[in-house]
Amino acid sequence: MRFEMRKLLVEMPDETIVKVPYFTCGSREPVLYIQAAQHGVELTGIYTIKLLMEELRREEKLDGRLILVPVANPLAVRWRRHFYKMELGEPYSSEHPHQMNRLWPGKRDGNETERLAYAIYENLVSGAEYVIDLHCWEMWRCSAALGLEWDKASTEMCRYSLLEFVSLSPKSRFTGRFKGVITYVVTEAGGHAMTIEHSGQRWVFKEEASRICNGILNVMRYLGMIKGEPIMPQEQFIVGRSPHKDLYAPKGEWLIILNKGPGDRVDKGEEVVKLVDLNTLSEEVMVSPIRGVIYEVGATRPNVDTRPSEEVLVVPKGERYRVATIYESKS
Numbered sequence: 452m453r454f455e456m457r458k459l460l461v462e463m464p465d466e467t468i469v470k471v472p473y474f475t476c477g478s479r480e481p482v483l484y485i486q487a488a489q490h491g492v493e494l495t496g497i498y499t500i501k502l503l504m505e506e507l508r509r510e511e512k513l514d515g516r517l518i519l520v521p522v523a524n525p526l527a528v529r530w531r532r533h534f535y536k537m538e539l540g541e542p543y544s545s546e547h548p549h550q551m552n553r554l555w556p557g558k559r560d561g562n563e564t565e566r567l568a569y570a571i572y573e574n575l576v577s578g579a580e581y582v583i584d585l586h587c588w589e590m591w592r593c594s595a596a597l598g599l600e601w602d603k604a605s606t607e608m609c610r611y612s613l614l615e616f617v618s619l620s621p622k623s624r625f626t627g628r629f630k631g632v633i634t635y636v637v638t639e640a641g642g643h644a645m646t647i648e649h650s651g652q653r654w655v656f657k658e659e660a661s662r663i664c665n666g667i668l669n670v671m672r673y674l675g676m677i678k679g680e681p682i683m684p685q686e687q688f689i690v691g692r693s694p695h696k697d698l699y700a701p702k703g704e705w706l707i708i709l710n711k712g713p714g715d716r717v718d719k720g721e722e723v724v725k726l727v728d729l730n731t732l733s734e735e736v737m738v739s740p741i742r743g744v745i746y747e748v749g750a751t752r753p754n755v756d757t758r759p760s761e762e763v764l765v766v767p768k769g770e771r772y773r774v775a776t777i778y779e780s781k782s
Contacts (some may be wrong), residue, residue: 477513484579486520491527496585502664511547546713552629590651597646604643611673612666618690707764
């Protein structure tokens with residue numbers, strides 16, 4: 452299996468040209484489009500695509516066409532923040548004018564990011580039946596497949612991703628700027644799409660990339676694009692719906708010591724975190740109330756990686772602080 456490298460040339464408002472490299476293989480249907488790095492600090496997906504290409508070069512045949520865009524938003528990656536022109540300390544927001552994943556299908560004469568989205572959508576995405584959008588979220592949260600619950604193909608792609616956690620969004624969630632999310636736009640146009648969130652931003656996490664690469668290969672088997680029977684996941688949890696327990700720190704001021712990480716399995720009664728009193732240095736151990744898999748642990752606030760000051764594993768006095776979420780396992 453051989454890949455051909457090409458480039459999209461996108462004219463910016465100041466008439467400069469931004470190049471978006473992409474790779475193609477195959478010429479038949481179905482067409483699968485995969486992209487990474489819509490946001491400038493979500494880097495592991497780039498490496499995932501590299502690993503995927505290396506694995507696919509060992510395959511004899513591709514039944515369909517594959518389009519890979521490792522860096523969908525080169526402006527944000529070079530800016531080294533989530534969005535192009537994002538200021539230091541500025542919070543992650545759906546309202547930012549350069550929040551790429553609220554701007555699809557883009558605008559031909561829009562701002563820099565809208566023009567990138569328009570060029571990618573018109574030339575590459577619009578002809579794809581299936582889309583996988585690679586992202587990265589907080590390192591304290593386990594990787595997950597995000598699907599659209601009203602589209603069966605999307606939910607099946609999530610299942611065959613082999614990730615332990617699946618999050619399914621109802622159609623009612625996509626209002627306002629959320630209608631510009633690429634997976635929603637693709638589905639409304641008659642395609643099928645899913646998002647995969649790697650665990651961890653800002654750095655490249657090789658084990659995450661390898662695990663998600665294997666899941667994408669399994670999705671491709673499910674779609675009939677490469678040989679072999681797809682593997683059925685042994686166990687998956689639907690985020691927010693499958694039985695789970697939250698652990699909260701007691702009142703006080705604590706330093707959190709993590710003994711487990713996202714994705715780790717724990718037995719009932721097993722130590723998850725240790726709390727050290729900031730004043731007396733006395734300890735309190737928090738154990739799992741169930742046998743299960745850790746989804747979140749430690750600094751579990753939304754988008755903590757965009758606010759470095761809140762990543763600190765300290766519980767302020769009087770705050771009700773969730774230190775872990777564990778999903779109950781039956782295996």
